[in-house]
Amino acid sequence: xxxxxxxxxPAAHLFPGGGPQAGKxxxxxxxxxxxxxxxxxxxxRFFLHTGLRDSIDGQLVARYRPDGTPAGCLVIRLDGREDGxxxxxxxxxSLSDLCVLPDGTPALSSRGNRTFLLxxxxxxxxxxxxxxxxxxxxxxRLDIPEHFKGSFATAIRPTPSGRLLCVLSEFKTSMVSGxxxxxxxxxxxxxxxxxxxxxxxxxxxxxxxxxAQNRSLPIPYTCYAGAPAGGDHxxxxxxxxxxxxxxxxxxxxxxxxxxxxxxxxxxxxxxIFDGFRPSRWSDYVxxxxxxxxxxxxxxxxxxxxxxxxxxxxxxxxxxxxxxxRVFHVNESGLYVWSAEGERLAVLSAEDKAYRPLKRMHLMGxxxxxxxxxxxxxxxxLLRVEMPDDVDELGPAVQAALSDHVRTRNRLKKAHTPAxxxxxxxxxxxxx
Numbered sequence: 001x002x003x004x005x006x007x008x009x010p011a012a013h014l015f016p017g018g019g020p021q022a023g024k025x026x027x028x029x030x031x032x033x034x035x036x037x038x039x040x041x042x043x044x045r046f047f048l049h050t051g052l053r054d055s056i057d058g059q060l061v062a063r064y065r066p067d068g069t070p071a072g073c074l075v076i077r078l079d080g081r082e083d084g085x086x087x088x089x090x091x092x093x094s095l096s097d098l099c100v101l102p103d104g105t106p107a108l109s110s111r112g113n114r115t116f117l118l119x120x121x122x123x124x125x126x127x128x129x130x131x132x133x134x135x136x137x138x139x140x141r142l143d144i145p146e147h148f149k150g151s152f153a154t155a156i157r158p159t160p161s162g163r164l165l166c167v168l169s170e171f172k173t174s175m176v177s178g179x180x181x182x183x184x185x186x187x188x189x190x191x192x193x194x195x196x197x198x199x200x201x202x203x204x205x206x207x208x209x210x211x212a213q214n215r216s217l218p219i220p221y222t223c224y225a226g227a228p229a230g231g232d233h234x235x236x237x238x239x240x241x242x243x244x245x246x247x248x249x250x251x252x253x254x255x256x257x258x259x260x261x262x263x264x265x266x267x268x269x270x271x272i273f274d275g276f277r278p279s280r281w282s283d284y285v286x287x288x289x290x291x292x293x294x295x296x297x298x299x300x301x302x303x304x305x306x307x308x309x310x311x312x313x314x315x316x317x318x319x320x321x322x323x324x325r326v327f328h329v330n331e332s333g334l335y336v337w338s339a340e341g342e343r344l345a346v347l348s349a350e351d352k353a354y355r356p357l358k359r360m361h362l363m364g365x366x367x368x369x370x371x372x373x374x375x376x377x378x379x380x381l382l383r384v385e386m387p388d389d390v391d392e393l394g395p396a397v398q399a400a401l402s403d404h405v406r407t408r409n410r411l412k413k414a415h416t417p418a419x420x421x422x423x424x425x426x427x428x429x430x431x
Contacts, residue, residue: 001385002383002385002399002400003068003382003383004068004380004381004382004383004404004408004411005064005068005069005380005381006379006380006415006417006422007027007029007042007044007062007374007380007381007422008062008422008423008424008427009060009379009422009424010073010423010429011421011423012424025047025048026046026047026048027045027046027379028044028045028046028376029042029043029044029363029376029379030044030059030095030096030097031043031096031097031098031363032364032372032374033098033099033100033364034100035100035106035120036100036102036367037066037104038065038366038367039063039066039071040064040066040366040381041061041064041098041106042061042062042363043059043060043061043095043098043108044059044061045094046059046060056078056079057077057078057079058075058078058079059076059077060074060075061076061108061118061122062122063121064381068381068383072122072427072428072429073122073429074123074124074430075089075429075430076091076095076108077089077091077092077093089124089431090128091116091125091128093110093112093114093133095109095116096109096110096111096154096155097110097154097155097156099155099156100158101117101156101164101190101191102162102190104120105117105118105120105126105192106122107156107191109153110154111169111179111181112142112154112179113131113151113152113153113154113169113179114129114131115128115129115130115152115153115191116129116130117129122428123428123430127192127193127194129150129152129191130151131147131149131150131151132149144171144217145217148217148220149220152196153167153199154167154168154179155181155259155260157259157260157262158262159186159262159265160265160322161265162190163187163265164191164197165184165185166184166185166187166199167181167183167184167257167259167260168183168184168185168199168201168219169181169182169183170182170183171217172214172215172216172217181205182204182206182234182257183201183203183219183230184201184202184203184205184260184268184289184293185201185202185222185224185229186200186202186291187199187200197221198221198222198223199221199222199223200223201223201229201234201235202224202291202292203239203270203289204234204235204236205238205239205270205272206239206241207237207238207241211232214231214232217231218230218231218233239270239272239287240252243272243287246295247285249283250283250284250285252275252283252284255273255274255275256273257270257272257273258270258273258315258316258317259271262319262321263319263326263339264321266290266291267289267291267339268288268289268290269286269299269319269326270287270289271285271286271315271316272285272286272287273315278310279308280304280305280306280310280311281304281305282304282310284309284315286299286317286326286341288340288341297340297341299317299326299335299341300337300341300342301335302328302332302346306331306332309328309330311330311331312331312361314330314331316329316361316364317362318362318363318364318365319365320369320386322368323369323386323388324338325338325339325369326338326341327365329361329371331357331358332348332349332350333346333347333348333350333354333357334346334354334397336390336393344390345390345394347394347397354397354398356401356404357401359375360373360374360375360382361375361376363381366383368385369386370383371383371384372384375408377420378408380408380420382400384396385400
């Protein structure tokens with residue numbers, strides 16, 4: 001059965017007077033991941049103008065039981081509240097990624113290879129590999145050798161066997177001072193508060209274009225060809241250059257990676273985008289890479305123009321390793337591929353039955369292969385069961401979208417949320 005439920009905000013804990021008094025809260029649901037028990041964790045950012053010059057900016061992680069009821073919430077960052085309120089989580093970074101490790105620990109990461117491990121009940125931090133924070137605006141004053149002594153990864157994805165696929169940022173590979181995601185590898189063991197495994201790097205997005213501007217340093221807890229990766233030592237020629245050589249129609253200016261998806265134990269989708277003023281005509285590729293770093297193919301489409309993932313920032317892909325399928329949702333519809341990159345199905349959002357897909361964002365796949373979609377402007381999460389037979393995909397998605405609309409209307413009537421702001425009912429909230 002499809003499932004729709006609200007994404008809650010603990011308004012009473014965040015806003016003076018028990019709720020927002022001015023302005024409209026702006027939400028961005030950044031990532032979602034499932035535990036082995038079926039609980040869903042969602043990382044969100046919120047922002048609210050409370051006056052002419054005052055605002056509240058923060059992030060939180062919420063946990064939902066398999067039936068969609070809220071089980072807990074941790075406010076991990078909170079800045080700017082009028083009464084001086086601030087989260088005690090100890091996390092001062094803007095986080096961009098969330099996964100659940102094989103042992104059930106939620107792990108949060110940022111672009112600076114900072115990784116934070118949470119208690120599964122969301123009562124607080126269980127441990128951190130946060131490195132060292134800079135002493136000024138941005139990362140340019142960061143003591144990088146000291147930072148590497150305690151950092152880990154920018155993004156993490158478990159494989160079916162429990163290995164960790166990791167994306168790492170490099171610092172100062174060009175005139176850009178901050179960390180840029182570039183290295184991809186797998187960890188040699190579990191990540192715990194007490195143990196940081198070595199990461200075997202097998203691919204990188206790109207090599208430094210100008211060696212004279214490359215001031216990056218090797219990352220000591222990585223290994224490539226017998227030595228730490230980074231500096232002047234990393235896999236080449238780089239996935240971006242290799243993709244351009246294989247598919248000459250790809251001519252982007254400035255590459256940026258998306259978060260990889262695990263298609264199988266030894267097969268991954270690595271999204272590579274044009275990061276220079278992206279538009280619906282910008283180039284991109286969803287590259288298929290194996291654990292040896294071999295670029296052996298790409299997803300067939302979805303295409304440019306009206307099919308592009310850039311409008312509305314619909315760049316994510318998700319994979320179901322159990323069935324060997326890859327999914328993508330953007331304003332033009334739902335796309336499904338095989339593990340070899342062959343397009344299996346397209347459900348066009350121009351069709352009335354699938355029109356609600358225009359407003360949906362892909363958040364991931366559940367362990368049973370269900371597709372997780374978010375309606376950001378309504379702060380709702382939709383879980384769609386995927387049939388084994390691709391020919392049954394259309395009716396299954398149509399039924400789920402129809403149920404979503406009915407459930408949304410019923411929830412709105414029952415709770416009357418202002419500006420689609422759902423408050424947390426009787427779930428523990430930790431600041």
